[in-house]
Amino acid sequence: MLNVVKATARLYYKVARQAFNALKKHPFKPLFGFLFILAIRVLESSGSFFPGFVGGMIIGLAMTLVLASFLAFISLIFDSKRFNREEVQATALAMFGPLINTLFLLFIGLFLLKPILMAVDTRLWLGIIYIVLFVLFNPLPEVASRRGVGGMQAFGDSLEFMKENGPEWLAGILILFLPLIAIAGPTLLILLISSADPLQGLFLLIGLSIQVFASLFDFLDGQFGSGVRLIAMAFGLYYLFFIFLSRAALFEELSHSTRRKRVREYDLS
DSSP states (O other), X not given: OHHHHHHHHHHHHHHHXXXXXXXXXXXXXXXXXXXXXXXXXXXXXXXXXXXXXXXXXXXXXXXXXXXXXXXXXXXXXXXXXXXXXXXXXXXXXXXXXXXXXXXXXXXXXXXXXXXXXXXXXXXXXXXXXXXXXXXXXXXXXXXXXXXXXXXXXXXXXXXXXXXXXXXXXXXHHHHHHHHHHHHHOTHHHHHHHHOOSHHHHHHHHHHHHHHHXXXXXXXXXXXXTTHHHHHHHHHHHHHHHHHHHHHHHHHHHHHTOOHHHHHHHHHHO
């Protein structure tokens, strides 16, 4: 058991180094995250211009394209490629199909469940369902972006991945969030778990990452003014990219190894 823990700790160290090295090779790319923030803000405020079901679908498609672009950016940075705008667009469009299929199934499932839960304590059961979805389908972004699959196959692959690697994956994700939890408190986890929709969860994570780092610089506001806020937002973006690069690295490492193999490699080292 002790060797399993040590082998897993070495895995996390390897993953963190991969994420750090990817950022070191592309030191300015995370700053493009400001464009994602701008796109999110514009789409969030455009609800009044696109009312009704059709308007919601249009905004949902646009949000999915933003998510695909973000994951494409992460994937290209993780692969340590020199890339341009055309490559980001091509990768994002390739990811859009699997993502929209997966999100559509998730939306339909939750939509069908809500009327059934109206007869009982909806808040309690929805909370339980959100936690189950958060745990079982946590690697959905990586399944869609790294394997290029969507729809039912993405859900099946996510379940299979969690069956084989659930403890290592969830413990690694928790470690990544520890700095944010230490600053923002346990409500951060509650908010993220309650956002079973990956779109909502991603946008919430972006906002919280920036907000948490901004709070660290609050005490400097009086001396240095609003410029410090921009520095805080940059820190938040870099940490956000580090989280998703670490997720990609951990997903790849766990997908191409087994617990027994990692322990054996540790014993031989």
